Amino acid sequence: MYDARITPSILAYMIAVTGANGAVGRRVLERLPEARGLTRQDAEYRDTDAMARALRGVTTLLLVSGRESKDRVAEHKSAVDGAVRANVQRIVYLSFYGAAPDCTFTFARDHWHTEEHIKRSGLRWTFVRDNLYLEMIPRFAGADGVIRGPAGDGRVAAVSYEDVAESVKSVLIADHDNATYSLTGPEAFTLHEAAEAFGLRYHPETIEEAHAWRQGAPFEVEGWVTSYTAIAAGELAGVTDHVEQLTGRKPRGLPTRT
Template identity: 35%
Template sequence: MILVTGATGHLGRAVLQTLASKTAPDNLAALVRDPDKAADLQAQGISIRVGDYRDLASLQRAMQGITKVLLISGGGDDDALQQHYNVVDAARQAGVQCLAYTSRALKDPDSLTNQLMVRHFQTEDYIKASGLAYVLFRNILYMEALPQFTGPHVLTTGIGLPAGEGKVAYALRSEMGEAIAHTLLDSSCNTKTYYLTGSEAYSFHDVAAALTTLSGKPVAYTPLETAEFEQRLHARGLPAIVIQRIVGFMTDIKNGQEEIVRSDLEQLLGRKPSTLIEGVKTIFNL
């Protein structure tokens, strides 16, 4: 039986959608904090397990009878790392046979600007030290995140970011979820690390060109200095911690952290991942 944590989130639902199409619902369980948000999953026959990353006892109860657990990484909470540790501890104590984790595909974890990302590799180390059989999915930035970077009025304002000429091998979250599901359905737990990236890395110049082609409107990318970008975010009223994290993402992109390209996603999907222009067409509804 496979338990998917974060089951009502975007990635969790993407994983479960593929799992439900490939195996009987009584082989599947969904970990949720609010069962009301999982009514559609329950209607499909998927077992709903109520638990919270912060509540070890609830996690232990939720994992009874579970063979494999997919730990979908939590958000930016201050105690996010401890939350991950709790899931690992509960899996070990419940006798889970395989633990999978959604980590991040970054070129050099030791030189990251965005310290929020460091916890992924700390979680990986904790999993490896736990004695559990495991699978790690190192995911690139979701292509679905592009509107958050470009802003809602990108077709009129263009793109202004402090990402320099940095590139990202974007992949669609839906395709990552599909690939993860395929791996979970494999009977083995091969202590392997998969890099789920697109087949090509793209700069924001490429993103602007795709928007121009699809919209018929000229969209340009202007690399900004970090200080100017921070001033713009401050003027929009964003909290300092949010500004720090956004700038961290942009700096890491500028430094090439997100430009890793691997073939794992293509192999797990059995086809080429969506290209930038294919993804942008859907994401921006063009």
């Protein structure tokens, strides 16, 4: 368990946070400013040797999942192998809610494969599976203020960046070995309800419509579309109390319109 007598300088020696410039990594470092922040300039995940060098002296690593790519699982495995080579003792991995080999959201399948590799690494591990980020939902809207996607009337228990960062901090500084936490907001809502809360509109598309106008690599388009169809399938609707367990307070929900 976390010992309050541990000094910040010792914590800095023990903990490293990847994705230091990202939405979650940056917030974690604000809460643990003495930890070692790592960016792509320090080491790319795909470069196992560079990861091992960057992690020398680290005992606990927060591995923030890399940006979506067709090689993301291989890159994650390389980063884990670098941690093993550097004698890191524990990995806290920022995963995704409901990660499974056959879940609807294709990007979440990458997280499951990464989790399995971490389990096989021999390192102690903790998996933090966050739901969709609450702050991302209004960013789904186009310039016309409309969120379009094939989510139907499905519900999503989105969680805020702040609650994820606070939960991750708690996991990093205490003993949560071989535990999995699923982080959600206080309630599950439809995209109709979310759009109204953010002053937007939601247009439920068909799957065919969703594929017709999105541009990008096939794996990107499939990931974007299945983030909505996972909502439609009810796979992101479960609400947990894990944020409250880890932080001692209830998570943030949708803004209240006045």
